[in-house]
Amino acid sequence: MNIIRGRVFTFGNNIDTDQIYPGRYLELTEHDEIAAHVMEGADPSFASKMKRGDIIAAGTNFGCGSSREHAVITLKNSGVAAVVARSFARIFFRNAVNLGLLVVEIPDLGDLGLRDGDEGELDVLRGVFAAPGGSRTFAPLPPHVLAIIEAGGIFRLFREKGAGVFG
Amino acid sequence: MHALEKTLARASGKTQVSAGEIVLAEVDLAEVNDLYLQVIKSFRELGGEKVRHPEKTSFVFDHYSPAPTIKAADNHKKMREFCAGQGIPHLFDIGEGVCHQVLTESGMVGPGTIVVETDSHTTTMGALGAFGTGVGATDMATILITGKLWFKVPRVMNIVFEGTPPKGVMAKDMILHAIGDLRQDAAIYKAVEFSGGAVREMAQEERFVLCNMAVEMGAKAAFIAPDGTTLEYLSRYGWKGGEIPATDPGYEYDSVVRYDVSSLTPRVALPGSVDAVSAIPGEKITVDQVFLGTCTGGRLNDIRTAAEILAGKRVAPGTRFVVIPASRRIFQDALLAGYIETLVNAGAVLSTPGCGPCLGAHEGILAPGETCVTTSSRNFPGRMGSTEADIYIASPATAAATALMGRLCGADSL
Numbered sequence: 001m002n003i004i005r006g007r008v009f010t011f012g013n014n015i016d017t018d019q020i021y022p023g024r025y026l027e028l029t030e031h032d033e034i035a036a037h038v039m040e041g042a043d044p045s046f047a048s049k050m051k052r053g054d055i056i057a058a059g060t061n062f063g064c065g066s067s068r069e070h071a072v073i074t075l076k077n078s079g080v081a082a083v084v085a086r087s088f089a090r091i092f093f094r095n096a097v098n099l100g101l102l103v104v105e106i107p108d109l110g111d112l113g114l115r116d117g118d119e120g121e122l123d124v125l126r127g128v129f130a131a132p133g134g135s136r137t138f139a140p141l142p143p144h145v146l147a148i149i150e151a152g153g154i155f156r157l158f159r160e161k162g163a164g165v166f167g
Numbered sequence: 168m169h170a171l172e173k174t175l176a177r178a179s180g181k182t183q184v185s186a187g188e189i190v191l192a193e194v195d196l197a198e199v200n201d202l203y204l205q206v207i208k209s210f211r212e213l214g215g216e217k218v219r220h221p222e223k224t225s226f227v228f229d230h231y232s233p234a235p236t237i238k239a240a241d242n243h244k245k246m247r248e249f250c251a252g253q254g255i256p257h258l259f260d261i262g263e264g265v266c267h268q269v270l271t272e273s274g275m276v277g278p279g280t281i282v283v284e285t286d287s288h289t290t291t292m293g294a295l296g297a298f299g300t301g302v303g304a305t306d307m308a309t310i311l312i313t314g315k316l317w318f319k320v321p322r323v324m325n326i327v328f329e330g331t332p333p334k335g336v337m338a339k340d341m342i343l344h345a346i347g348d349l350r351q352d353a354a355i356y357k358a359v360e361f362s363g364g365a366v367r368e369m370a371q372e373e374r375f376v377l378c379n380m381a382v383e384m385g386a387k388a389a390f391i392a393p394d395g396t397t398l399e400y401l402s403r404y405g406w407k408g409g410e411i412p413a414t415d416p417g418y419e420y421d422s423v424v425r426y427d428v429s430s431l432t433p434r435v436a437l438p439g440s441v442d443a444v445s446a447i448p449g450e451k452i453t454v455d456q457v458f459l460g461t462c463t464g465g466r467l468n469d470i471r472t473a474a475e476i477l478a479g480k481r482v483a484p485g486t487r488f489v490v491i492p493a494s495r496r497i498f499q500d501a502l503l504a505g506y507i508e509t510l511v512n513a514g515a516v517l518s519t520p521g522c523g524p525c526l527g528a529h530e531g532i533l534a535p536g537e538t539c540v541t542t543s544s545r546n547f548p549g550r551m552g553s554t555e556a557d558i559y560i561a562s563p564a565t566a567a568a569t570a571l572m573g574r575l576c577g578a579d580s581l
Contacts, residue, residue, distance in 0.1 A: 014351055018547040023526040027231065027238045029204050041549050061352035061385060065547060067287045069205050069303035090356055090387055091287060095303035154305065159214040163191060163313045
C-alpha cells in the first residue's frame with residue numbers, strides 16, 4: 001500500500017457525514033447496500049462515475065457532523081482508495097483508522113489546483129502527494145496507525161493483541 | 168492541569184497527563200443508540216463474547232423511535248436481544264427520549280466521569296463537569312470488550328460569555344453567535360470550556376445547549392465548571408456524588424475568546440451551514456414547518472418558552488408546528504405544568520420523545536422547496552429530508568414566534 005495511484009475527485013470544505021452518507025439510509029446495515037450511496041449528499045452522480053482505486057481530495061474539516069460509521073463504510077466499500085484533506089473531523093478520522101480507510105492530512109493541499117479526473121499519486125511512507133499541478137509533502141501516519149490501516153482495520157489485530165493494538 | 172485532564176488522568180491510572188499525550192482510559196458509562204447495530208456486528212468481528220461491564224453500558228432507542236420501518240424495527244429487536252443476552256440493565260426503549268438527555272437524567276453522569284456514546288453530541292455531558300465524547304461503532308465495540316478506550320488528551324479553549332442577555336435571547340443565540348464567529352472547524356481535536364458571568368447565571372438546561380453545540384465547532388469534549396446550579400440538578404436526578412475535579416489556577420488555555428452578550432439579538436444559522444450565522448434576515452421568509460425539540464432544543468425550559476409565546480393564540484395557517492420533548496421526564500413535567508395543553512390548543516403537533524425529524528428519519532421530514540425553522544443542531548443540505556429544503560437553526564423563542572407568525576421572526580419583534 002506504499003504507493004497509491006488513482007483518479008482524484010475534489011470536494012470543498014466541511015464535507016459533513018450527511019453529504020458523505022445521507023441520514024435517510026442510516027437504517028441500512030449491509031456494507032454493499034451502504035456503498036451504493038457513497039457521497040450522495042454532496043454529488044448524487046459520484047457513485048456512478050467513480051471507480052475502485054479513486055482518491056477523494058477535500059478541504060478542511062472533512063467528515064464533520066454525526067459520528068456515523070456508515071460514512072467510512074460507504075467510502076471503503078465503494079472502493080475509494082484514500083481520502084486526502086486539509087484537515088479531518090476527529091470522529092471520522094478515528095472511524096477511518098478503525099476500519100482501514102487510508103486518510104491523510106495535507107494542510108497545504110488547497111493551493112495545488114486539483115481538478116476532477118487528475119491522476120494523483122500518494123506515497124504513504126515518504127509523505128508525498130503528487131498531482132499534475134505539483135506535489136505536497138505531509139507528515140506520514142505513525143507506524144502503528146499505518147499497520148492498522150494496512151491490516152484493513154483493527155479487527156484481526158485486536159483479536160490478536162487486544163487493546164495493545166492502539167500502541 | 169485542567170479538570171478534563173484530571174478526569175482523563177484518574178481514569179487512566181496516572182497522576183499527571185498533558186495535552187497531546189495518548190492515554191488508555193476506563194470508560195465510566197458507554198451508550199449505544201439505535202443507529203448503531205454496527206456496534207454489535209463489530210463486537211462480534213473483534214472476537215467479543217462478553218460485555219466487560221454490563222452495568223456501565225446502556226442502549227437508548229431514540230433516532231427511530233418508535234420504529235418507522237421494518238428494518239428499524241428489526242435493528243431494535245436485535246439490540247434488545249443483545250441487551251438481554253449480555254445482562255445489560257440500562258436499556259432505554261422507545262419513548263424514553265434522546266440519549267444525551269436520558270443519560271443526564273439517569274444519575275449515572277456527574278463531574279469527573281468519562282462518558283462515551285455513539286453520537287457526536289455527547290459533548291453535552293460537559294455541562295455536568297463530565298468528559299463526554301462521541302465515537303463510531305467500532306471504537307464503541309472495543310469499549311464493550313475491554314471497558315477502555317484510547318484518547319489523545321486535548322488542549323482546551325475557553326469561550327467566555329459576559330453580561331446579561333436581553334429578554335428573548337437564549338443560550339442557542341449565544342452559541343450560534345460564537346460558531347458564526349469562530350467557524351465550524353475552530354475546535355477540531357480540542358475541548359471547549361464555557362465560562363463567564365452569563366454562563367454562571369444560566370439555568371442548567373441552557374448550559375446543556377452550549378456544550379451540545381460545541382461539537383458544531385469540531386470539539387472533542389466540552390466543559391462548564393460545576394457549581395451550585397450543577398449540583399442542584401445532579402441531586403434532583405440521583406447522582407450519588409464523588410470527587411469534583413477542578414482546573415488548577417494558572418492553567419494555560421489554548422486560547423481565550425470573550426463575548427459580551429448584553430446587546431446580542433436573536434441569531435439564526437442560514438440554510439446549508441451551521442456557521443453561516445446572522446441576525447434574523449429583514450426580508451419576509453415564509454415557513455412551512457417549525458420543529459421544537461432535540462438534545463439542544465427540547466427541554467422543559469424550551470417548551471415553557473414556546474407555551475408562553477403561544478398561550479391563547481394559534482399557530483399561523485399554513486405552518487406546521489412539531490413539538491417533541493427531549494425525554495419522557497420532560498414530557499411528564501410539561502404535561503403537569505400545562506405547557507403541552509397550551510401548545511396543543513395552539514395547534515402544535517406532539518410526537519414521541521426522541522430525535523424526531525432532526526436527522527431526517529421520521530416524524531416531520533421536509534419536501535423539496537420547503538422551509539423549516541428548527542431548534543436542533545444541524546442544517547446541512549438534506550439533513551431533515553429533501554436536499555432542496557431550506558433549514559434555519561434558531562432558538563426555541565424564535566421558533567415559537569415563527570410558528571405564531573408563519574414567517575421567520577424573533578420573539579423580540581412580537
